[in-house]
Amino acid sequence: MKKLASLVLVLLLLCTGAAGEEDFLEEEIDLEEMLEIREDLLWDFPVALEDMEPQFIVLANKHYLLEKGYVTEPLVDIKTLKLNKDGTNANGGMRKASSGKMQLQADCAAALISLSDAAREDGFNLYLKSAYRSWQTQNTMYQNRLKKNKGKDDGWVSKPGASDHQTGLGCDVIPKSWIKKSGMNSKMAKEKECIWMAEHCHEYGFIIRYPADKEEVTEINYEPWHLRYVGIPAAKYIMENGLCLEEFTEQLQEAIRDYLARGGDPAKVEGFIQEPTDP
Numbered sequence: 001m002k003k004l005a006s007l008v009l010v011l012l013l014l015c016t017g018a019a020g021e022e023d024f025l026e027e028e029i030d031l032e033e034m035l036e037i038r039e040d041l042l043w044d045f046p047v048a049l050e051d052m053e054p055q056f057i058v059l060a061n062k063h064y065l066l067e068k069g070y071v072t073e074p075l076v077d078i079k080t081l082k083l084n085k086d087g088t089n090a091n092g093g094m095r096k097a098s099s100g101k102m103q104l105q106a107d108c109a110a111a112l113i114s115l116s117d118a119a120r121e122d123g124f125n126l127y128l129k130s131a132y133r134s135w136q137t138q139n140t141m142y143q144n145r146l147k148k149n150k151g152k153d154d155g156w157v158s159k160p161g162a163s164d165h166q167t168g169l170g171c172d173v174i175p176k177s178w179i180k181k182s183g184m185n186s187k188m189a190k191e192k193e194c195i196w197m198a199e200h201c202h203e204y205g206f207i208i209r210y211p212a213d214k215e216e217v218t219e220i221n222y223e224p225w226h227l228r229y230v231g232i233p234a235a236k237y238i239m240e241n242g243l244c245l246e247e248f249t250e251q252l253q254e255a256i257r258d259y260l261a262r263g264g265d266p267a268k269v270e271g272f273i274q275e276p277t278d279p
Ligand SMILES: [Zn+2]
Pocket: 130, 165, 170, 171, 172, 223, 226
């Protein structure tokens, strides 16, 4: 609202300038600058449009299903960490909980390696347990879970299209002590590695995708191990304000609607618009 009031004021000053606002007119404001100010005032949201990447903030859940063929590119393989003699990362890899192939979107992968290196420097070893999952893989996991649960969906495995892992930006990162355990649960949050991740992940562009206090919004149980890459500015805003991605998406879509209603450029926000698949 404050921004809107300022916009009206600037426009008013421009219109009434000829009628005696000499001081104002003496300062030459070029058109380019004016348009920039206008644009800035139209986008009324804590994260600038230029600071977000549409593919990094895509929401996947049971109301926003990703298509079977959806994939965030490019996907890269995560190497298993090799250390130099001085303890620095020799091959741009990270420790893994299993030897299988794991892939993530390239920017997300690079950010995760930085996060893992920083954690190691602070004395914490993080292990990648799960990364990108295709629609087909998720479908197999979901069907298996249903069979095991006599057809009941218990909320632990997402439906195909609803998994954050299909974005290529979601990953499960765990402490060493949990590698051999058969399941994962919210008790993991007490581990020093998870406390470190919750404190520092936003510095590398990650959020805790399924927070403890947002189970009703995400409709997913608390997962202290599941990190989701959204880019640093969005991650900072989300983590510092205690939001989940669903709430962020809601706020962002509202901001886009306001921006367009005020005459903002549709081309600038087009890629950010996301609508539920089951409205
Ligand atoms: Zn996960």
